[in-house]
Amino acid sequence: MERPGRLLLQSELRVRNAAYDVSLSRSLLTWKRRAASPVYHPFRPSVCHSVPVSEIISVREEEEENGSRQRDDGSWKKIREREGKDCRQAFTVLYVERCQQHRWRCAEVTFTCSDETVCQHWVSSIREQLASNTSRPKHLLVYINPYGGKHQGKRIYEQKVAPLFTQAGISTSVIVTEYANHARDHLKMEAELKKFDGVVCVGGDGMFSEIIHGLIWRTQIDCGVDPNSPEEALSPCSLRIGIIPAGSTDCICFATVGTNDPVTSALHIIVGDSQPLDVCSVHHNNMFLRYSVSLLGYGFYGDVLSDSERKRWMGPARYDFSGVKMFLTHHYYEGTVSYLPARGIIGTPRDATRCRSGCVICQHNGQLNSERSEKYEMDEASDSESSGEWRTIRGKFLAINAASMSCACPRSPKGLSPAAHLADGTTDLILVRKCSRFNFLRHLLRHTSKDDQFDLTFVEVHRVRRFRFMPRHCQSDSDLELDLHENSKRQIFSQICKDHPACGCAPAYSSWNCDGEILTHTAIDVRVHCQLIKLFARGIEELPVFEDLTNPCAI
Ligand SMILES: CCCCCCCCCCCCC/C=C/[C@@H](O)[C@H](COP(=O)(O)O)NC(=O)CCCCCCCCCCCCCCC
Ligand SMILES: Nc1ncnc2c1ncn2[C@@H]1O[C@H](COP(=O)(O)OP(=O)(O)O)[C@@H](O)[C@H]1O
Ligand SMILES: [Ca+2]
Known part of the structure; x- marks a missing residue:
């Protein structure tokens, strides 16, 4: 079981309009919903997720404008200045998700935050962690x-x-x-x-x-x-x-x-x-x-x-x-x-x-x-x-x-x-x-x-x-x-x-x-x-790694 270790970053960010406490350590990225509603809601994302940093594929900056996202290709600032819309900063983390029969898929989660520097700090911190992993091929x-x-x-x-x-x-x-x-x-x-x-x-x-x-x-x-x-x-x-x-x-x-x-x-x-x-x-x-x-x-x-x-x-x-x-x-x-x-x-x-x-x-x-x-x-x-x-x-x-x-x-x-x-x-x-x-x-x-x-x-x-x-x-x-x-x-x-x-x-x-x-x-x-x-393999994994196993919220 991977323990979260010392936190490098911790912020309140939003995922699909719900508030989450998001933290990053050298080994885990965790997002945990704040003040979870006591009423069960089938379409709400689950309460706590964590992904080993070693299984993050990449992170990219996004811009979220009135709910619709736009990829950060360098033009977002101009758009915001020109149109003066209520824009928030966002970044998307792509990570490995396990499916049935040992299959892996690329899943993604987008975090939004109101502060541009916080967002950039998150992106650069995750990128730093990925870059420090010397076993990844370039x-x-x-x-x-x-x-x-x-x-x-x-x-x-x-x-x-x-x-x-x-x-x-x-x-x-x-x-x-x-x-x-x-x-x-x-x-x-x-x-x-x-x-x-x-x-x-x-x-x-x-x-x-x-x-x-x-x-x-x-x-x-x-x-x-x-x-x-x-x-x-x-x-x-x-x-x-x-x-x-x-x-x-x-x-x-x-x-x-x-x-x-x-x-x-x-x-x-x-x-x-x-x-x-x-x-x-x-x-x-x-x-x-x-x-x-x-x-x-x-x-x-x-x-x-x-x-x-x-x-x-x-x-x-x-x-x-x-x-x-x-x-x-x-x-x-x-x-x-x-x-x-x-x-x-x-x-x-x-x-x-x-x-x-x-x-x-x-x-x-x-x-x-x-x-x-x-x-x-x-x-x-x-x-x-x-x-x-x-x-x-x-x-x-x-x-x-x-x-x-x-x-x-x-x-x-x-x-x-x-x-x-x-x-x-x-x-x-x-x-x-x-x-x-x-x-x-x-x-x-x-x-x-x-x-x-x-x-x-x-x-x-x-x-x-x-x-x-x-x-x-x-x-x-x-x-x-x-x-x-x-x-x-x-x-x-x-x-x-x-x-x-x-x-x-x-x-x-x-x-x-x-x-x-x-x-x-x-x-x-x-x-x-x-x-x-x-x-480039790890042998057959014994059991699907259930979220709870790497879930520091459950520890
Ligand atoms: C009755 C069903 C029996 C099923 C028995 C299946 C055993 C299969 C074991 C296969 C081991 C394969 C080891 C790998 C070999 C490969 O390196 C090599 C090359 O692969 P590539 O073409 O992707 O480059 N592949 C092979 O040599 C293929 C071996 C395939 C053997 C298939 C044998 C089918 C036997 C069917 C017997 C049916 C009897 C029915 C009587 C009514
Ligand atoms: N461009 C090519 N043209 C013809 N044969 C090729 C070519 N490239 C590789 N091969 C040969 O094709 C054979 C089969 O390849 P492989 O990829 O294992 O397919 P299969 O699983 O269908 O046998 C191998 O022996 C390989 O050396
Ligand atoms: Ca052997």
């Missing part, structure tokens, strides 16, 4: 993917986001991308990052992926770290990233803010929120492939993505179409998963607790894992493999999913791993073994209900900090020889089927869905980099 670099989702990125930015940035006094440099990887390459090589306090991505998870690839790469080069090495500790990126959702799944935005609403995201950027995020690096034979922050999925989600890429024209519905198709196809894949369980951390993937704003588990585990990664070279690379810390599971899988965050999205509001944490330095490795279609459907359906999707005999989940996958047919020669007799027939068929997919037999390989991009290799080595990037 200059942003914006990338818009005009083809993401329903092709609305440009319109969403121009109509819903840009006006808010202008009101908040944020200057922007906007780049509408012209081709895939335009944003990534611009960030890698050209962008003058020193000029900006953050990067804004208008698009879906794929566009966000471009941004982090550009930014992480650039940061490593600037810090002298080899971004290709799977063993090196990567340097965290200092610039925060804002996501304006305009894609098909928007799971990163949904899982870090609680909704995929462009205005809510814009407001989180304006107030200068900060949410650290884990990033997985994916390597093949010591060669860097990609980074991932949400889902790395082999089998079902890899196949859904590969199939849906050919149906981009369908828009976001392509995932549902390919989802049903791949569910019916029911392919399973053989391979070996090995993983390093996360040691010493609090929490498991089966917890009832959820990662929420100010998550203490992220704070605790994040610190542990960050310290660990600093002494990583001596520790993990050398001893853990020989000390037998790695665990290995061989089998036939319908899906192998690594969820570094919950992956909540409108299709599944609780996500693939509901208890996963945004910034704890771990990923939840979910193995769905070969089972009947009926059982797989039960598992899928549980993503949309309260039932536990892991509470099934063919599903297991482990919280890990590193894992590897080797498809069966890439295994070492000795491994293959062992299995040769039993599986020789199947291997031959698999090969035939890969070449002739129409024959109806199962293919040997799926592909990895890496945050919505298809990976070119199936044998991969994945390592979690704790809190490598930061977003």
